[in-house]
Amino acid sequence: VSTQSTGSKTGKRNLELISEKGASSYLTCLPLExxxxxxxxxEFHDAISVRYDLPLVGELRPEKCLCTESNTVEHAxxxxxxxxxxxxHNCIRxxxxxxxxxVCYDTQVEPSLLHxxxxxxxMGTITEDGARLDVSTRGFWSKMDRAFFDVKVYNxxxxxxxxxxxxxxxRSKEKKKKTSYLYRVLEVEGEIFTVDY
Numbered sequence: 001v002s003t004q005s006t007g008s009k010t011g012k013r014n015l016e017l018i019s020e021k022g023a024s025s026y027l028t029c030l031p032l033e034x035x036x037x038x039x040x041x042x043e044f045h046d047a048i049s050v051r052y053d054l055p056l057v058g059e060l061r062p063e064k065c066l067c068t069e070s071n072t073v074e075h076a077x078x079x080x081x082x083x084x085x086x087x088x089h090n091c092i093r094x095x096x097x098x099x100x101x102x103v104c105y106d107t108q109v110e111p112s113l114l115h116x117x118x119x120x121x122x123m124g125t126i127t128e129d130g131a132r133l134d135v136s137t138r139g140f141w142s143k144m145d146r147a148f149f150d151v152k153v154y155n156x157x158x159x160x161x162x163x164x165x166x167x168x169x170x171r172s173k174e175k176k177k178k179t180s181y182l183y184r185v186l187e188v189e190g191e192i193f194t195v196d197y
Contacts (some may be wrong), residue, residue: 015054016166017156032166036091051139077155089153093134096149104137105147112134114188121187124179133181133193146191152177 014139017023026047031038039047049056050073052068076084093109100107111133121127133148140147152173154161161169178193185193 011053013157013162013166014043018051020166027103032075036095050077050147051138074155074157078158085153089151092151097135097137100137100140100149102133104139105134106139106186107137109135111148113184116184116188119188122179122183125183131181131184136191141192146189148181148185148189148193150177150181150190150193 028036038057046056048054052075056071056073064070065075066078067079069075069079071082076082078085080086097107097109113131113133116127117131133150135151136148137149138144138146138148154169156166156169156175164172184195185191
């Protein structure tokens with residue numbers, strides 16, 4: 001781990017993150033291309049740089065993001081304009097959906113939720129028409145019930161996330177997602193809702 005960063009809040013958080021169970025799995029798994037486990041040289045260097053809080057190197061990476069900020073690791077993990085937030089989210093969403101299709105049926109990516117028709121729901125619940133969750137499938141919890149899943153991707157090293165411990169941050173993000181969708185899924189859809197990280 002970078003000696004310059006271990007004394008900072010970010011450095012300590014990074015040590016906690018790389019010590020979590022399963023955090024090193026990608027370093028020891030078989031490089032199977034069909035499962036997306038094959039990294040080219042640049043991707044491997046980037047993964048190590050992110051893991052150990054080192055600066056990104058490589059001639060293929062632009063110095064500036066699309067939003068004109070410096071293209072640092074933290075910025076790339078946070079910026080919604082030119083960063084990789086959507087890309088990371090969609091990769092996980094698509095992987096979850098593909099795995100669900102193997103064991104469940106009627107799996108859908110980004111299914112629209114039913115209209116609330118003005119039904120009163122708990123405060124904080126998203127009630128707009130056109131609301132969607134990431135994946136729905138039947139047969140996950142029980143044979144005929146439809147289960148909804150939503151993926152949350154966030155930068156654990158962002159300054160806004162450093163005030164809480166890792167487990168507290170997970171719970172906080174999960175609570176926020178449940179506040180937005182749980183009652184709508186339970187009361188309007190009459191189904192089950194799960195948050196994935």
